[in-house]
Amino acid sequence: MLSVAFGIGVLLALAGGTAAKGCNASQQLVSELVQRMEDSVKVNEMPNPSILLALNLVEATWNYTHKWLLQRIKEEAVTRAQKDMTSGKVALYVLSLLSSCKDPRHVQALGKTINLVQVLQQKTDEEVARLVVDGIPKTTLYSVSLDALALCLAGAGGYQVASALLAKQVLSPDSHLSVDTRAVAALAMTCTYGHTDLQDLQELLREALHNVTNGFLDEQEKSGGMIGNIYSMGLALQALESTQEFYALREWNSTQACNMVYSHDYRLPMAIAQVLPPLVGRSYLDAADLNCTTGMSPNPEPSLSPKLGTAGDHRNIEVHYTITNTLQGTPFSYTTTVQVPAGSVLLRVLQAAQEKDPDIFRFQTKQTFWGPMVISIHGLAADLDQRTYWEFLSGGVPLQEGVGTYKPRDGEHIQANFTTYPNYGGTTMEGIKSYL
Numbered sequence: 001m002l003s004v005a006f007g008i009g010v011l012l013a014l015a016g017g018t019a020a021k022g023c024n025a026s027q028q029l030v031s032e033l034v035q036r037m038e039d040s041v042k043v044n045e046m047p048n049p050s051i052l053l054a055l056n057l058v059e060a061t062w063n064y065t066h067k068w069l070l071q072r073i074k075e076e077a078v079t080r081a082q083k084d085m086t087s088g089k090v091a092l093y094v095l096s097l098l099s100s101c102k103d104p105r106h107v108q109a110l111g112k113t114i115n116l117v118q119v120l121q122q123k124t125d126e127e128v129a130r131l132v133v134d135g136i137p138k139t140t141l142y143s144v145s146l147d148a149l150a151l152c153l154a155g156a157g158g159y160q161v162a163s164a165l166l167a168k169q170v171l172s173p174d175s176h177l178s179v180d181t182r183a184v185a186a187l188a189m190t191c192t193y194g195h196t197d198l199q200d201l202q203e204l205l206r207e208a209l210h211n212v213t214n215g216f217l218d219e220q221e222k223s224g225g226m227i228g229n230i231y232s233m234g235l236a237l238q239a240l241e242s243t244q245e246f247y248a249l250r251e252w253n254s255t256q257a258c259n260m261v262y263s264h265d266y267r268l269p270m271a272i273a274q275v276l277p278p279l280v281g282r283s284y285l286d287a288a289d290l291n292c293t294t295g296m297s298p299n300p301e302p303s304l305s306p307k308l309g310t311a312g313d314h315r316n317i318e319v320h321y322t323i324t325n326t327l328q329g330t331p332f333s334y335t336t337t338v339q340v341p342a343g344s345v346l347l348r349v350l351q352a353a354q355e356k357d358p359d360i361f362r363f364q365t366k367q368t369f370w371g372p373m374v375i376s377i378h379g380l381a382a383d384l385d386q387r388t389y390w391e392f393l394s395g396g397v398p399l400q401e402g403v404g405t406y407k408p409r410d411g412e413h414i415q416a417n418f419t420t421y422p423n424y425g426g427t428t429m430e431g432i433k434s435y436l
């Protein structure tokens with residue numbers, strides 16, 4: 001029902017010339033991905049700002065779902081941004097509002113008004129203070145990168161220090177930043193580079209951007225187009241898309257990397273939201289420069305219906321499952337074997353293990369935009385402050401998908417290990433003062 005409207009919307013965007021760079025994906029692929037993203041929007045779930053941002057970046061036709069998302073995002077902003085949101089989440093809200101040509105300094109809904117940029121500045125200051133004192137941010141460097149990007153695009157203060165710290169982290173041999181984090185940091189640093197007159201800071205950013213972009217290009221040359229994994233490709237392509245001047249002397253044939261993206265059937269709305277912009281030659285850096293005059297499509301209200309379950313086939317498979325903690329309190333390690341229908345996602349395995357032996361294999365999840373995240377197993381809970389989490393592996397190799405998406409094979413051995421995510425090398429304020 002919505003596809004006609006999207007088709008037209010995307011066509012308009014492409015006719016506007018945005019597809020000249022980047023992957024130059026077919027309109028059919030872009031429309032299909034837009035459709036999947038829109039179909040994922042449900043009235044009974046949290047509005048996802050990354051989806052609104054991606055819809056705006058591909059200039060999908062304004063319709064009921066789009067309008068509903070924007071309204072819900074404003075409502076969430078005025079009720080929850082100050083108290084219940086991390087800095088990174090507020091940054092995504094700011095980016096989604098900017099991309100809708102709405103002023104994030106003046107968000108009005110439910111009879112309340114909030115200055116979301118001010119909230120973001122406060123939260124970014126807390127991240128920066130923690131990064132300077134402890135060498136690690138309050139949340140993650142991925143979030144700090146979103147913070148710096150959103151503040152820079154909103155034309156607010158506070159992003160220069162954050163960007164300088166990010167550049168230091170990128171250049172530190174001790175900080176093993178993921179591709180996703182380096183990509184968003186590159187977007188933030190590129191924005192800062194274009195908005196600062198401070199020469200020392202520019203030089204630092206140039207060096208860090210050169211490092212990130214050349215690292216990505218080396219990686220894709222070695223891995224047949226892949227940068228990180230299939231879920232980091234969207235952000236990596238966004239970064240390469242908007243940082244050409246920092247690898248100017250190097251030829252990049254994007255075909256390999258784009259083919260890698262085309263070969264994957266993206267289903268997760270979050271993954272689609274990150275990969276769509278570079279498919280039409282755009283990145284999050286374009287969020288504040290969009291033309292929002294597109295008219296409202298006459299399509300009727302979409303169903304915004306609850307999610308459908310997935311049906312597997314009738315065969316059963318056997319999966320071995322081990323949970324291990326050697327990090328905190330009394331160490332433990334337990335293994336079980338369960339039968340689940342073929343085609344089941346890993347969550348089904350955890351449920352079967354819990355049903356079989358609830359004392360040992362009880363677990364809890366929290367819903368996130370990437371699906372259900374396992375936050376506790378055997379009564380041992382992940383803790384943001386202590387930077388602990390339950391990591392999932394198969395044959396000792398970390399899974400690239402979560403329990404709501406990953407489908408184990410017959411006979412596979414899945415491990416859940418209680419572990420910590422890396423502490424990044426410290427950067428003292430002294431270390432960055434000279435750049436500011």
Ligand code: B12
Binds near residue numbers: 092142374400401
């Ligand atoms: C930081 C991060 C983490 C941190 C989160 C810590 C924290 N307190 O913020 C930690 C290290 C805990 C983590 C864990 C995992 N992660 Co992670 N993570 C990220 C990263 C780099 C940034 C997320 C973020 O901060 N977003 C910004 C904030 C503002 O948005 P948010 O909605 O509040 O973010 C929350 C969710 O993203 C959630 N989250 C983070 N990772 C994952 C993964 C899954 C599957 C789920 C359901 C939720 C989730 O934690 C965030 C904070 O609450 C993304 C990269 C990306 N491209 O998005 C990968 C990413 C989302 N993670 C990924 C994966 C695979 C995992 C793991 C499954 C890895 C593993 N083998 O165990 C586990 C989750 C296991 C579980 N317990 O269920 C994949 C997901 C791909 C997919 N198809 O689902 C991504 C895209 C990285 C990648 N390119 O492979 N992750």
